[in-house]
Amino acid sequence: QVQLVESGGGLVQTGGSLRLSCAASGFTFRRLTMGWYRQPPGETRELVASISSTGTTYYVESVKGRFTISRDNAKNMVYLQMNLLKPEDTAVYYCHRPTADYWGQGTQVTVSS
Secondary structure (H helix, E strand, O other): OOEEEEEOOEEEEOOOOEEEEEEEEOOOHHHOOEEEEEEOOOOOOEEEEEEOOOOOEEEOHHHOOOEEEEEEOOOOEEEEEEOOOOHHHOEEEEEEEOOOOEEOOOEEEEEEO
16 A cells, blocks of 8 residues: 655754655655645645656745755655755645645654744
8 A cells, every 4th residue: 555654854953954754655656746745833734845757846935945855766765855944844744645645644843943
């Protein structure tokens, strides 16, 4: 069955960096777009970044220039490199497969001021 397992969250100070990883299994990973969403406390979930099967990327305006999404099709992994983190980046981050709407369990990112 389809599984998406995130890792790499944690507590970091303002200006710091984290790299989130998502291990995908149960489907032909290389053929599908993958994405990262986040949900801050008390707010709705929003798309942060996505990457297509051909490597085309999308970023929400608030993370452009700071976050980088990438994928390794040989390892069935998708990554989110987050630099220059801000307190407003604090959220639970979710790996997402748009096709058939699969979600990981989420990983907490907390940025202290």
